[in-house]
Amino acid sequence: xxxxTQAPTSQILAAGRRMTLRCTQDxxxxxxxxxxxxxxLGLRLIHYSNTAGTTGKGEVPDGYSVSRANxxxxxxxxxxxxxxxxxxxxxxxxxxxxxxxLFFGEGSRLTVL
Amino acid sequence: GQxxxxxxxxxxxxxxxxxxxxxxxxxxxxxxxxxxxxxxxxPTFLSYNVLDGLEEKGRFSSFLxxxxxxxxxxxxxxxxxxxxxxxxxxxxxxYQLIWGxxxxxxxxx
Numbered sequence: 337x338x339x340x341t342q343a344p345t346s347q348i349l350a351a352g353r354r355m356t357l358r359c360t361q362d363x364x365x366x367x368x369x370x371x372x373x374x375x376x377l378g379l380r381l382i383h384y385s386n387t388a389g390t391t392g393k394g395e396v397p398d399g400y401s402v403s404r405a406n407x408x409x410x411x412x413x414x415x416x417x418x419x420x421x422x423x424x425x426x427x428x429x430x431x432x433x434x435x436x437x438l439f440f441g442e443g444s445r446l447t448v449l
Numbered sequence: 450g451q452x453x454x455x456x457x458x459x460x461x462x463x464x465x466x467x468x469x470x471x472x473x474x475x476x477x478x479x480x481x482x483x484x485x486x487x488x489x490x491x492p493t494f495l496s497y498n499v500l501d502g503l504e505e506k507g508r509f510s511s512f513l514x515x516x517x518x519x520x521x522x523x524x525x526x527x528x529x530x531x532x533x534x535x536x537x538x539x540x541x542x543x544y545q546l547i548w549g550x551x552x553x554x555x556x557x558x
Contacts (some may be wrong), residue, residue: 378453378548379492379536394545426491437482438546440491 339363342427342441349417349448357412357444359427367430368410369394369438370402372423379426385410417448451475453549455537460555461527469522469535469552477542483511483522484536486551492536495522524554532556 381394385404461467480499484492498513534551
């Protein structure tokens, strides 16, 4: 089934460790996004990429980095995890970079202790 | 600042109709989305409004008034599977999506 795959689905991580959340889509969408979702808050954009080879900062980029080497993959890296990065992370894609309908992955639940 | 307001939680009865409101204050407007999110799952697209008026899609309808900064999602003939959170999101002048915190809808038999 076409869509977006995220890995891992769940992870417990010690503070200070490096972690990469993987995201792969097979819909050939140009734009990809990383959001975090915290209780009582709306989805917050971390980083985005409008096309392969380009990335941009969202609302809450600090402590996170991304790369977009090709159309399909958009990994999110936490260089040195902190407890405030405990959250559910969603990767999403859309056909265009101007914010069309988003297709979401199933999410990665990250706990930083 | 930019703000999206929606009720935190609503309760309705199976078979009834419920209206979930969303008000927004954003820098520019390029469309409003509604997404459904079941607990522990990913959000899924429900509707998109960019012009004033009502968009109907089966049991779900979405309304937009740009002059009032207001939208609602109307769910008819409620089913137990409609128990979920409903997320309102507005595309601002930079085409970035601003998300509300979501409305948790509880359906009772």
